[in-house]
Amino acid sequence: MDIKDIIKPENLVYQKTKLMTDKPLSYCPGCGHGTAHRILMEVIEEMDIQSETIGVAPVGCSVLAYDFMNVDMVGAAHGRAPAVATGIKRCWPEKFVYTYQGDGDLAAIGTAETIHAANRGENITVIFINNGIYGMTGGQMAPTTLEGMKTSTSPYGRDLHSMGNPLKMSELLAQLPGVHYVTRQSVHSPRNVRRAKKAIRAAFEVQKANKGFSLVEIVSNCNSGWKLEPVPANEWMEENMFPYYPLGDIKVDGKLIVNQ
Amino acid sequence: MKELRLMKGNEAVAEGAIRAGTDGYFGYPITPQSEVMEYLMAEQPEKRTGMVVLQAESEVASINMVYGAASTGKRVMTSSSSPGISLMQEGISYCAGAELPCLVVNVVRGGPGLGTIQPSQADYFQSVKGGGHGDYRLIVLAPASVQEMFDFVFLGYDLAFKYRNPILILSDGLIGQMMEKVELCEQRPRNTVFDPSWTLTGKTPDRERNIITSLDLDASQQEKHNQHLQEKYRKAEAEEVRYEELQTEDADYLFVAYGSSARICQKAIQLGREKGIKIGLLRPITLWPFPKKPLAAIAPRLKGILSVEQSAGQMIEDVKLSVGCGIRVEHYGRMGGMIPSPEEVLENFEKLFIKK
Numbered sequence: 001m002d003i004k005d006i007i008k009p010e011n012l013v014y015q016k017t018k019l020m021t022d023k024p025l026s027y028c029p030g031c032g033h034g035t036a037h038r039i040l041m042e043v044i045e046e047m048d049i050q051s052e053t054i055g056v057a058p059v060g061c062s063v064l065a066y067d068f069m070n071v072d073m074v075g076a077a078h079g080r081a082p083a084v085a086t087g088i089k090r091c092w093p094e095k096f097v098y099t100y101q102g103d104g105d106l107a108a109i110g111t112a113e114t115i116h117a118a119n120r121g122e123n124i125t126v127i128f129i130n131n132g133i134y135g136m137t138g139g140q141m142a143p144t145t146l147e148g149m150k151t152s153t154s155p156y157g158r159d160l161h162s163m164g165n166p167l168k169m170s171e172l173l174a175q176l177p178g179v180h181y182v183t184r185q186s187v188h189s190p191r192n193v194r195r196a197k198k199a200i201r202a203a204f205e206v207q208k209a210n211k212g213f214s215l216v217e218i219v220s221n222c223n224s225g226w227k228l229e230p231v232p233a234n235e236w237m238e239e240n241m242f243p244y245y246p247l248g249d250i251k252v253d254g255k256l257i258v259n260q
Numbered sequence: 261m262k263e264l265r266l267m268k269g270n271e272a273v274a275e276g277a278i279r280a281g282t283d284g285y286f287g288y289p290i291t292p293q294s295e296v297m298e299y300l301m302a303e304q305p306e307k308r309t310g311m312v313v314l315q316a317e318s319e320v321a322s323i324n325m326v327y328g329a330a331s332t333g334k335r336v337m338t339s340s341s342s343p344g345i346s347l348m349q350e351g352i353s354y355c356a357g358a359e360l361p362c363l364v365v366n367v368v369r370g371g372p373g374l375g376t377i378q379p380s381q382a383d384y385f386q387s388v389k390g391g392g393h394g395d396y397r398l399i400v401l402a403p404a405s406v407q408e409m410f411d412f413v414f415l416g417y418d419l420a421f422k423y424r425n426p427i428l429i430l431s432d433g434l435i436g437q438m439m440e441k442v443e444l445c446e447q448r449p450r451n452t453v454f455d456p457s458w459t460l461t462g463k464t465p466d467r468e469r470n471i472i473t474s475l476d477l478d479a480s481q482q483e484k485h486n487q488h489l490q491e492k493y494r495k496a497e498a499e500e501v502r503y504e505e506l507q508t509e510d511a512d513y514l515f516v517a518y519g520s521s522a523r524i525c526q527k528a529i530q531l532g533r534e535k536g537i538k539i540g541l542l543r544p545i546t547l548w549p550f551p552k553k554p555l556a557a558i559a560p561r562l563k564g565i566l567s568v569e570q571s572a573g574q575m576i577e578d579v580k581l582s583v584g585c586g587i588r589v590e591h592y593g594r595m596g597g598m599i600p601s602p603e604e605v606l607e608n609f610e611k612l613f614i615k616k
């Protein structure tokens with residue numbers, strides 16, 4: 001059989017979404033950011049809302065998200081994406097607005113903007129990539145860094161007494177009445193990728209129905225910052241990140257999920 | 261028929277915002293400018309024009325809401341007073357870098373720090389010399405009356421869209437709080453056409469996606485972007501200088517003053533002329549671009565120039581740069597929220613220039 005006999009529409013099992021540009025990703029090999037980008041763009045394509053969607057890129061490793069995502073986008077100052085998204089959404093209430101933010105961006109410098117956008121029930125979707133570290137600036141401690149975890153600014157491991165506790169932003173945000181949907185997912189296995197994509201779709205459906213703030217946290221790896229190769233990084237994530245940041249829904253339909 | 265109203269400066273800004281067809285106002289309370297948002301909330305402009313008014317959680321959030329909203333191509337603004345404007349500086353720099361048209365109003369109070377809630381002009385350097393990081397300029401308009409508080413909202417938007425640049429209205433607590441007669445103009449419609457070359461409206465098949473950013477990691481590209489910004493600023497310097505001259509034709513001495521100080525100087529000039537001292541006034545309306553040429557043109561006819569500011573002397577640097585070394589330039593001002601009286605200005609002028 002010739003290769004031409006195989007390349008036929010009826011044999012097609014997967015196609016790159018047109019909403020990802022052809023620009024090669026700038027992420028480290030094995031990094032979860034690329035997968036998270038892809039499923040987000042697939043959801044926008046499947047909902048056929050490209051022409052009504054505006055994205056907000058953060059400051060962090062995904063600062064250049066607009067190079068890869070083929071939608072109208074704006075780059076926000078570090079941490080301010082929820083305020084920027086608020087400004088856009090208030091001007092275009094009928095359009096879809098999302099932010100894509102790391103944990104330093106969302107849970108440290110931008111905590112106030114995140115909590116207040118959520119508390120106002122801004123009808124936006126936040127994709128929150130929690131890798132427990134500041135990837136972009138070279139692996140410094142983030143508010144989400146686990147106890148004992150070594151980073152370049154906690155070289156002897158995070159000491160809870162002097163450096164504080166890892167912050168569970170999703171649980172915190174889920175307490176707020178303006179928040180309609182919060183879930184925690186990962187993209188390190190095909191099964192988890194499918195679940196995470198479903199969650200992103202659900203979040204955009206919340207926005208479509210005008211129900212308020214939706215957030216999908218993706219617990220992700222940072223093999224460069226964690227100083228691990230991609231596969232061991234994912235194993236480390238399963239063993240250490242997931243027990244502290246358990247995967248699953250936290251708030252659905254405006255109701256807290258108990259004992260998750 | 262003329263529509264006349266007695267209003268506070270801050271209220272005039274708010275009414276001007278509605279009538280200028282503002283789409284979004286984002287702010288945070290601070291004295292002496294809180295009446296702007298209070299007036300807007302009471303007016304319910306969403307019913308009048310569809311304008312959105314949102315009380316943000318901070319000035320940091322306000323300016324970033326402005327940044328996002330401006331990227332849609334709509335008319336958006338914020339207002340605050342000195343400490344709040346300091347908090348906004350990163351966002352203002354981003355707006356300048358990303359070339360977003362927007363309006364920022366600073367009703368200045370005394371500083372540094374928490375300072376005082378009384379009027380001041382000590383934010384001049386911050387306004388015209390940068391304020392935030394990077395090589396950028398704001399076009400800075402200095403209203404000297406409640407009427408100008410109203411009018412400059414319209415002018416501000418025209419300039420903001422002409423240059424795709426943030427515009428700063430640099431007022432002060434005196435102009436913001438005082439009441440005067442204002443002639444209101446007709447309602448301007450809100451924007452309905454959005455430039456497809458840059459505004460974020462959602463990517464349609466007929467165009468590439470639009471990206472609003474101030475980032476370019478490639479230094480040579482970032483330099484090109486900076487050169488483009490500088491060209492824009494040179495154009496503004498050539499086309500946007502605004503100023504007013506008062507009794508300069510026969511003047512031996514000149515006061516240079518803006519905003520509330522210019523109002524005080526008007527009276528001081530009158531008092532001086534009653535004593536036979538011929539003083540004139542040059543009032544910069546745009547503090548950037550500064551009226552360098554008009555000032556340089558009058559200077560050779562003068563015996564001296566007094567820069568009158570409610571600060572330790574900031575604008576005086578631009579006055580000196582405009583006129584060169586051939587003429588004596590002095591400063592008189594009060595600080596920390598103190599307002600000089602016309603008599604005090606004249607007395608200090610006389611001490612400096614007349615009674616040796």
Ligand SMILES: Cc1ncc(C[n+]2csc(CCOP(=O)(O)OP(=O)(O)O)c2C)c(N)n1
Binds near residue numbers: 104105133136
């Ligand atoms: C005001 C400001 N402070 C600091 C920085 C430097 N900075 C850039 S990215 C970053 C951390 C990003 O970490 P995170 O949000 O977790 O994203 P990641 O790179 O891990 O995806 C920091 C501190 C900045 N750009 N702006």
Ligand code: SF4
Binds near residue numbers: 026032136221223
């Ligand atoms: S530094 Fe970390 S977060 Fe950034 S691209 Fe590399 S692996 Fe991903």
Ligand SMILES: [Mg+2]
Binds near residue numbers: 104130132134135
């Ligand atoms: Mg991170």
